[in-house]
Amino acid sequence: LLSLGTGTNSEFAKNYTAEEAAKWGILQWMSPIWEMRSAASSYMNDYYLSTVFQALDSQNNYLGVQENALTGTATTFDDASVANMILLVQVGENLLKKSVSEDNHETYEVALKRFAKLLSDRKKLRANKASF
DSSP: EEEEEEOOGGGOOOOOHHHHHTTTTHHHHHHHHHHHHHHHHHHHHHHHHHHOOOOOOOOGGGGEEEEOOOOOGGGOOOOOOHHHHHHHHHHHHHHSSSSSSOOOOOHHHHHHHHHHHHHHHHHHHHHHHHTT
8 A cells, every 4th residue: 555645734833822822713723723633634544554554464565655844835735836846846856865764764765666666566466367
């Protein structure tokens, strides 16, 4: 399973004081609540899938790819400007150089190549079985 995320907003890490939040109306609460819900959903899906694949001794059959430090226009879903497309390509290229996890120093580039080979080998195996 290759899980490709749309990324999360690094601004979620902002801290708010109680005095600040006490002055908020319903509209000001919506943004941090939406960010928390989105981030929690993403993290829980990755954790759940990773745990299930590990329990089945198939951890090499799961790769989750997600950039968790998006900022600015890279976080919007409706900006298809040339400048933003160039920015998103750069985000993807930078992500390829990052480690998949803190305990696994394999980069996303290496992991994706390994995963592509695994999928290709499995497809060839299925094709060979079907021809018999």
